[in-house]
Amino acid sequence: MGKLKGFIEYERAEEGYIPVKKRVKNYKEFTIKPSEKKLQKQSGRCMDCGVPFCHSGCPLGNLIPDFNDAVYNNQWEKALNILHSTNNFPEFTGRLCPAPCEAACVLGIINPPVSIELIEKYIVERGFKEGWIKANPPLKRTGKKIAVIGSGPAGLAAAQQLNKAGHSIDVFERDSKIGGLLRYGIPDFKLEKNIIDRRLELLINEGINFLTNTEVGKNYPIESLKKYDAIVLCGGATIRRSLPIKGTELNGVKQAMDFLKLQNKVVDGIGKTHKEFNAKGKNVIVIGGGDTGSDCVGTSNRQEAESVTNFEIMPKPSSNRSEDNPWPYWPFKLKTSSSHEEGIHREWSILSKEFIGDGKGNVKALKTVEVEWVKKEGEKPQLKEVNGSEKLWPCDLALLALGFTGHEPDLIDQLSIKTDDRNQLLCNNYQTNILNIFSAGDMRRGQSLIVWAISEGREAAAQVDKFLMGYSNLETKEKGDLPSVN
DSSP states (O other): OOSTTHHHHOOOOOOEEOOHHHHTTSOSOOEEOOOHHHHHHHHTTOOOOSSOHHHHHSTTOOOHHHHHHHHHTTOHHHHHHHHHTTOSOHHHHHHHOOOHHHHTOGGGGTSOOOOHHHHHHHHHHHHHHHTOOOOOOOSSOOSOEEEEEOOSHHHHHHHHHHHHTTOEEEEEOSSSSSOTHHHHTSOTTTSOHHHHHHHHHHHHHTTOEEEOSOOBTTTBOGGGGGGOSEEEEOOOOOEEOOOOSBTTTSBTEEEHHHHHHHHHHHHHTSSOOOGGGOOBTOEEEEEOOSHHHHHHHHHHHHTTBSEEEEEESSOOOOSSOOTTSOTTSOOOOOOOOTTGGGSOEEEESEEEEEEEEOSSSBEEEEEEEEEEEEOOTTSOOEEEEOTTOOEEEEOSEEEEOOOEEEOOHHHHHHHTOOBOTTSOBOOBTTBOSSTTEEEOTHHHHOSOOHHHHHHHHHHHHHHHHHHHHSSOOOOOTTTOOOOOOO
């Protein structure tokens, strides 16, 4: 414990934000770093619990009390080594993770939890600033070659871990740049792409080979995979869920990820603004209340939308935990993101019924109806429309942020990989029915969090290493192998 009674003396710290009117004029990150003293005090709030539930809350098993203690005692490089022992890319999770560790923080039972994600972010940023984070290529190679297909967080984590074990790694990416949804799904105001590029440079210097504009099974033949001793499939769950209502074919009804990907390319200078995907001067309706929907809100405001409305079919969550949602489970509470704070009208318990066209093939309105969820003991809640609640909303651009239903089938079919009834790859310890083919991330577990993708990549890498060598010294969540620290 860094500070005895620190959890009593110090309050929870948050990042500051640049004012809304200023930050919506560009796509840059807009957080304001707390002082080093404030971060150390926040680390001093950690109680070093006898049973640190934050460990189990974190999919990576981050050693949170350990790095908190190091930060409080001004041992930042030690904190960085502890953090990197379980997390390959804390600069991503420190910006994008919803922090299940904080939901499981014991202090959260009676007070706001420790700002774990904030501390994590500035540990790694301090590491880059001081030059402590350097390429660390393996001392020798095993002679084994591995193909990692997909360069999102799962693929990158698997590649780095397997490269660390001395294997030679080729990472295949069908897009023109590395990063998967980190690159083309997350807006720059949440993750500037130079953050990806500086880590990518390290991975290249460690000896990992990246092949962009290369789609296995299309412009790269399946037969060429035979030269690899093992293959790791990390292609994600990329099939977007649609909305089965009339009018979805109208111009102006778009998938959220198409909208976000195009804007990311525009910001990167490799794409052009398309009128159909531009919210400027339009009444925008975002259907779906998750993180992707929130990203659409922030992007629409930066494109100078006339109005932005967000619909969610579920009831409005309460501000606090309910009785059937106790600690340390993830709290289903009302979440207001920084994008929501930039200007939006939010509606809950709304069912979209029909898109209305203008007679020229363009969407002009959305018809909705209010719903209620009827609960009966022993049964799932049933959706019931509220009579007389139909309403027309002006709509020039509708963005469908409804999640994903699974992986694209082409490559999986060509490889004869078995899947389950949820369109996820059937795996035993990350190994598919083809013995030298493994999988990690959303392709294996379904749509999930970045922190889970990194965890999956690490765990899959250990299984691949064991398959090839008969044993593995790679760290896993169970092993938690700590490096030596100064």
